[in-house]
Amino acid sequence: MKTFITLMTILTLMCTQLLQADEDYSKGPGVAPVNNPLYATECSACHFAYQPGLMPARSWKKIMLNLDKHFDENAELEIDEQNALTNYLVKNAADFSNHKRSVKIMRSLSREHTPIRITEIPYLVRKHNEMSSDMVNGNPKVNSLSYCEKCHRRAETGSYSEREINIPGYGLWEDDHS
Numbered sequence: 001m002k003t004f005i006t007l008m009t010i011l012t013l014m015c016t017q018l019l020q021a022d023e024d025y026s027k028g029p030g031v032a033p034v035n036n037p038l039y040a041t042e043c044s045a046c047h048f049a050y051q052p053g054l055m056p057a058r059s060w061k062k063i064m065l066n067l068d069k070h071f072d073e074n075a076e077l078e079i080d081e082q083n084a085l086t087n088y089l090v091k092n093a094a095d096f097s098n099h100k101r102s103v104k105i106m107r108s109l110s111r112e113h114t115p116i117r118i119t120e121i122p123y124l125v126r127k128h129n130e131m132s133s134d135m136v137n138g139n140p141k142v143n144s145l146s147y148c149e150k151c152h153r154r155a156e157t158g159s160y161s162e163r164e165i166n167i168p169g170y171g172l173w174e175d176d177h178s
């Protein structure tokens, strides 16, 4: 009996360790996936629908108040749609999320900083600084860091794990940087 209990303890410990090694999968995706159909349609015409958990509420408010001058584009909406989407973004913003990436995003931002680009957030700037400009802005298959889903193959599910990155024209990131 004693050996049996010891054996079970060892097995349990081994399983816990395996689960912890695969952090992203055991705790769910890095950010909560989009679950609002109106948002998924209206905000995915020019880029993929960024998850609300990628920016603080104050940033989403600023973006939603300036949709007529949205990064050189006009992304204006009917006022009731604008209000509904602002509401959705604010409620699910990084400030109110326990998902791993949202927490790291909030930790890296000072209170005075209200970025209107996800790609300006210190945590994400740091994560992306190993790439050369040829891979991003100079890469006709990517164009800019704003097109997350070009490289993060499972971005739409809210997962940005290192193991799921494929830079168009360059291949899997993991192959060279493990």
Ligand code: HEC
Pocket (backbone or CB within 6 Å): 042, 043, 044, 045, 046, 047, 050, 063, 067, 070, 071, 073, 074, 075, 085, 116, 117, 118, 119, 120, 143, 144, 145, 146
């Ligand atoms: C008419 C096209 C268009 C629509 C519709 C649109 N956007 Fe954009 N958006 C852009 C462009 C262009 C950029 C800048 C991309 C770049 O710099 O390469 C951008 C950038 C962004 C960024 C910053 C990305 C970064 O670089 O970190 C956010 C956040 C964003 N949009 C949110 C939204 C939201 C929310 C909606 C829906 C209300 C929306 N967009 C609808 C064209 C659009």
Ligand code: HEC
Pocket (backbone or CB within 6 Å): 030, 054, 101, 118, 119, 124, 127, 128, 131, 135, 136, 142, 144, 145, 146, 147, 148, 149, 150, 151, 152, 160, 161, 162, 163, 165, 167, 173, 177
């Ligand atoms: C040109 C390709 C490319 C684009 C576009 C891109 N990324 Fe990345 N991303 C990478 C690479 C490469 C890494 C570095 C992985 C590593 O070694 O840690 C990374 C890392 C990350 C990480 C940290 C992953 C980890 O395991 O530590 C997050 C989160 C992330 N990116 C989110 C985004 C978001 C959000 C966008 C869009 C606004 C975006 N990325 C656009 C290539 C890209």
